[in-house]
Amino acid sequence: MTNSNALPVTVWLTPEESEIGILSFNREDLVVKLESGRIIRGKDSARVLFELQNMIVFDGDGKSSTISIEEKYKIRLAPDLIIERPYVSHGGQFIEDIFPPSTSGFYGRFQAGKGTALYFINRIQDSNRFLLSVTNSSAKRIYETQFIQRYEAEALSLVDDIKILECIYAKSVIAKEKPRHEILGVLDEPAPSWKELSKIIGEVSIPNLRLGNSMRDTISQLVPASFPNEVREELMAFLAYVVKSKIPMEDPLIYSFKFSSIPIMENLLNGHLMYLIDRINWPPYAKLMILAARGQLESPKRAISDAIMNTPWLLFNQKCMELRPSWLDIAVDSVISLNKSGHVVLGLPTTKSAARRSRSSWKKRFAELSYGLRIRGQIDSSILGLIELVYLGAAYRWPHRHMKFISRLGAISDNSPHLQVMIMPPSAAERVKRAIPNMLSVGWSKRTSNFDLFDNQSKKWMVPIGRITDSLDERSSIKKLINEFRKEDIPDSYLISKEETRVADFIAEGIESFYFEIPEFLSNFKINKNSASAIITNLVNRKILQLSYDLSDPNLISLATIIQGNSDVVTSLVSAFLKHTPSSHARLNEKSDNAVILSRFPEESIYLIVSQLTQLGPEREVNIRCMRPITFQRYTSNLYQRLLREDGTWDDDVSAFLSQARSKRRELSESKM
Numbered sequence: 001m002t003n004s005n006a007l008p009v010t011v012w013l014t015p016e017e018s019e020i021g022i023l024s025f026n027r028e029d030l031v032v033k034l035e036s037g038r039i040i041r042g043k044d045s046a047r048v049l050f051e052l053q054n055m056i057v058f059d060g061d062g063k064s065s066t067i068s069i070e071e072k073y074k075i076r077l078a079p080d081l082i083i084e085r086p087y088v089s090h091g092g093q094f095i096e097d098i099f100p101p102s103t104s105g106f107y108g109r110f111q112a113g114k115g116t117a118l119y120f121i122n123r124i125q126d127s128n129r130f131l132l133s134v135t136n137s138s139a140k141r142i143y144e145t146q147f148i149q150r151y152e153a154e155a156l157s158l159v160d161d162i163k164i165l166e167c168i169y170a171k172s173v174i175a176k177e178k179p180r181h182e183i184l185g186v187l188d189e190p191a192p193s194w195k196e197l198s199k200i201i202g203e204v205s206i207p208n209l210r211l212g213n214s215m216r217d218t219i220s221q222l223v224p225a226s227f228p229n230e231v232r233e234e235l236m237a238f239l240a241y242v243v244k245s246k247i248p249m250e251d252p253l254i255y256s257f258k259f260s261s262i263p264i265m266e267n268l269l270n271g272h273l274m275y276l277i278d279r280i281n282w283p284p285y286a287k288l289m290i291l292a293a294r295g296q297l298e299s300p301k302r303a304i305s306d307a308i309m310n311t312p313w314l315l316f317n318q319k320c321m322e323l324r325p326s327w328l329d330i331a332v333d334s335v336i337s338l339n340k341s342g343h344v345v346l347g348l349p350t351t352k353s354a355a356r357r358s359r360s361s362w363k364k365r366f367a368e369l370s371y372g373l374r375i376r377g378q379i380d381s382s383i384l385g386l387i388e389l390v391y392l393g394a395a396y397r398w399p400h401r402h403m404k405f406i407s408r409l410g411a412i413s414d415n416s417p418h419l420q421v422m423i424m425p426p427s428a429a430e431r432v433k434r435a436i437p438n439m440l441s442v443g444w445s446k447r448t449s450n451f452d453l454f455d456n457q458s459k460k461w462m463v464p465i466g467r468i469t470d471s472l473d474e475r476s477s478i479k480k481l482i483n484e485f486r487k488e489d490i491p492d493s494y495l496i497s498k499e500e501t502r503v504a505d506f507i508a509e510g511i512e513s514f515y516f517e518i519p520e521f522l523s524n525f526k527i528n529k530n531s532a533s534a535i536i537t538n539l540v541n542r543k544i545l546q547l548s549y550d551l552s553d554p555n556l557i558s559l560a561t562i563i564q565g566n567s568d569v570v571t572s573l574v575s576a577f578l579k580h581t582p583s584s585h586a587r588l589n590e591k592s593d594n595a596v597i598l599s600r601f602p603e604e605s606i607y608l609i610v611s612q613l614t615q616l617g618p619e620r621e622v623n624i625r626c627m628r629p630i631t632f633q634r635y636t637s638n639l640y641q642r643l644l645r646e647d648g649t650w651d652d653d654v655s656a657f658l659s660q661a662r663s664k665r666r667e668l669s670e671s672k673m
Helices: 103-112 150-155 161-173 180-188 194-201 215-219 229-244 252-257 263-278 285-294 312-323 328-341 352-357 359-370 426-435 465-473 478-485 498-507 513-517 519-524 529-541 567-580 603-619 639-643 655-671
Strands: 006-012 018-025 030-034 039-041 049-052 054-058 064-068 081-087 115-123 130-136 142-148 374-379 387-393 403-409 418-424 440-449 545-550 556-564 583-589 594-602 623-627 629-634
Touching: 006 030, 006 054, 006 142, 018 049, 054 103, 064 142, 081 103, 103 130, 103 142, 103 150, 130 150, 150 655, 161 519, 161 629, 180 215, 180 229, 194 229, 194 285, 215 229, 229 263, 229 285, 252 263, 252 359, 263 312, 263 359, 285 312, 328 359, 328 545, 352 359, 374 498, 374 513, 374 529, 387 426, 418 426, 418 639, 426 655, 440 478, 440 567, 465 567, 465 603, 478 567, 498 529, 498 639, 513 519, 519 529, 529 545, 556 567, 556 603, 556 629, 567 583, 567 594, 594 603, 603 623
Parallel strands: none
Antiparallel strands: 006 018, 006 049, 018 030, 030 039, 054 064, 054 142, 081 115, 115 130, 130 142, 374 545, 387 418, 387 440, 403 418, 403 629, 440 583, 556 594, 556 623, 583 594
């Protein structure tokens, strides 16, 4: 395996003048040392070109090796991008969930990465291709170099929103959370009494159970020895905290950070706290762990992945989540009040000071936090001079600058359809539709949440399935839809500013309200609470942005419904989904005869609605497909910001996306030869 951090190159200082040099990398730049001793830095050399003499390739056995190359390309020394991304530098070829496949499988190594590497991208002169160089995070070794396609280069500049939030969240809470060693320190405290121990044992019999000299000595007997040592320690610490069973005095938001370094324990303790506050008996945790280890724990009612089902400690965690008391009714009441008020509230509606004054307010604030109460701002893209496009298929899956989100639907397979939503100016949309005729152009879209369907007594969602299926026998139109769901007139157009795009991106797809109470988190997005409030209020008052508040009920299941048929029936069914489901986001094409709806249903309703719609649809000459979103990647945290140019126009360069289509056609053509 090569350990080189340098490559021999020919450097073209001018079109006529060249010199031999050595190319190396550091964390900030590419550097060339010429034979003359002169040092040239990439970022300071916009016109300097170089040619590689050798390439470093990553072979199928997980090794890097140096090979000479015959075909020479002149490459710009100034890098287009230097970015840190995940990477795995060992192992063979990794499975990729992307199509077209990546050059030499580098994207699989990117997706499988646990550590990080530096990715350098340089443009090739007079070509649509780029040079990709991957080095370790200290730039001490080159892992691989590849000549890649335009869409591959652009994809590396985009990061899934979830990864961005996780990273910034971790940076924001690190000063507030307890480090792992401090959390586990509870195991060094004195052993519990028999009475305290009985709280967590339940009816299960533990042979030869004894009180040890410490919490660790005693509780280690309760956690299955088959679990990994690290997991055992975390679960032992959880049981130790249960034994201590004390309602915290600090603010719920501060308390929620304390155990962030151990996510499973954090989740278990948050659930246990609900039992303490409600003063009800909690489950026999030790018994549930032992049953999970034996493969005898009853499966959760909610559908879960095979990975969780086959991992006993994750199954135990999931079962505890299912058994915990439901405070969803409390959070729902908060959201309904917020949506009725019409006020801009940034932060949890139950304040820190209110939570200090009463236990009921503390409980309410904790419920709002636990169920992910969020603020969401919906903007009609047409007001901004943009068009949404929807693509459903197995190809063109590389992230690109105009992508909003992409979701894999149905069962996991090599040919699973993917639902992709993108946004762009009309001129770009026309080019895309000419290249890919089956692209759906969105003429109207709407998102709704219907918290009136939640019954506080039973703490269940009451979805009127009959009203949805009956809509197949009714008739509607796009005009009726607009009148039904538009509360007020909206402007025809609006020139959004760069500062407004920053706030719009932050809340467009929904951001949990508690983030507005963490100044260091907001600063990562270059916004502060006061300026965000002023911008949001202005956009709401000018009818540009429709503000709403929402929740994340973990027991609701996502469903994608694709409808094709007579526009009268399609619009009628869209209306029913928007009014009679916990939440739905519907997108209709310009003729209103095609619709894509992303909804959330309780489990007991989803199978009934799917079976009835797929059966009744053909009888009404409407094709209805219902599929479960399996994966979801969103790229909206800087969507408007990256598309709005300095001159106030929208970026219409869709070459990266279209190059995927050309690559797809080329591969199909070659496969027939």
